[in-house]
Amino acid sequence: MFGGGRGNVRQQTLEDIAENIRERKFKRIVVMAGAGISTPSGIPDFRTPGSGLYDNLQQYNLPYAEAIFEINYFHHNPNPFFALAKELYPGNYQPNLTHYFIRLLHDKGQLLRMYTQNIDGLERMAGIPPKMLVEAHGTFATATCTVCRQNYKGEELRNDIMEGTIPKCPTCKGIIKPDIVFFGEELPQQFFTYLTDFPIADLLIVMGTSLEVEPFASLAGAVRGSVSRLLINRDLVGPFAWGSQRHNDVAELGDVVSGVKKLVELLGWKQELEVLMNVGGERVMEK
Numbered sequence: 001m002f003g004g005g006r007g008n009v010r011q012q013t014l015e016d017i018a019e020n021i022r023e024r025k026f027k028r029i030v031v032m033a034g035a036g037i038s039t040p041s042g043i044p045d046f047r048t049p050g051s052g053l054y055d056n057l058q059q060y061n062l063p064y065a066e067a068i069f070e071i072n073y074f075h076h077n078p079n080p081f082f083a084l085a086k087e088l089y090p091g092n093y094q095p096n097l098t099h100y101f102i103r104l105l106h107d108k109g110q111l112l113r114m115y116t117q118n119i120d121g122l123e124r125m126a127g128i129p130p131k132m133l134v135e136a137h138g139t140f141a142t143a144t145c146t147v148c149r150q151n152y153k154g155e156e157l158r159n160d161i162m163e164g165t166i167p168k169c170p171t172c173k174g175i176i177k178p179d180i181v182f183f184g185e186e187l188p189q190q191f192f193t194y195l196t197d198f199p200i201a202d203l204l205i206v207m208g209t210s211l212e213v214e215p216f217a218s219l220a221g222a223v224r225g226s227v228s229r230l231l232i233n234r235d236l237v238g239p240f241a242w243g244s245q246r247h248n249d250v251a252e253l254g255d256v257v258s259g260v261k262k263l264v265e266l267l268g269w270k271q272e273l274e275v276l277m278n279v280g281g282e283r284v285m286e287k
């Protein structure tokens with residue numbers, strides 16, 4: 001898969017990583033995730049040719065696909081974003097096995113943090129506590145008036161968005177925008193938690209992301225050289241695609257759920273994960 005590495009150091013395998021997790025040698029695990037972990041839940045990702053969101057925005061007559069998440073375009077015409085928000089608004093989708101695997105890492109005290117680019121809220125729905133999450137591209141859980149900066153709960157916008165009405169601030173009549181990070185906007189302050197997390201991480205797991213968007217993508221290179229990095233993704237991305245020379249990089253290519261299932265089998269956590277998913281499913285259904 002990769003170059004021969006240096007000298008006679010053996011290339012690490014998924015089995016090596018599983019053994020170190022199972023024996024709790026790895027107990028400060030950082031996860032980096034993107035839209036590819038939510039496609040098994042029925043939410044399209046952005047860049048998979050054909051099915052990705054950016055290939056399916058013709059109806060909005062955008063100058064180019066990413067404009068739908070650009071702050072300047074939003075001020076020019078907020079309708080495409082709110083039409084998309086209606087489709088993506090949390091509440092219509094359930095977390096999948098991948099989200100519950102990360103929840104299980106947390107329950108076992110081995111998750112240091114999950115850095116997600118996703119705005120679908122499925123991590124919280126799977127029971128991963130907000131303090132364990134860095135929602136680097138924001139969230140629908142909260143919203144802010146674009147004029148007077150008044151803060152709102154995401155739930156307060158739900159009816160307008162579902163009815164196709166642009167949410168307006170009762171105080172100043174300005175448009176209220178969900179706290180999704182648009183291209184051209186600052187990332188949340190919490191993103192900078194990486195400055196203390198990544199230097200102490202003892203395993204990095206990268207899942208379901210093309211690693212195309214900065215500054216999130218660069219985090220993949222922010223763990224120490226001695227730290228193992230596991231990619232679970234359909235294809236090689238970021239440093240894994242540049243012909244990484246690290247002997248401790250491992251790539252489990254293919255469907256993310258299959259890759260996670262293979263890891264869970266090696267960990268001997270299949271039973272626990274099924275219990276968690278059943279309980280999680282019921283709880284989520286109760287809401």
Ligand code: APR
Binds near residue numbers: 036052118137213257
């Ligand atoms: N199994 C494995 N890999 C998958 C699956 C799956 N079921 N579904 C998708 N993938 C992979 C794709 O092959 C791709 O490599 O996940 C990756 C998804 O990449 P993108 O669609 O680019 O999504 P993401 O990396 O999250 O995009 C980053 O771009 O537009 C911005 O703000 C937006 O947060 C988003 C950012």
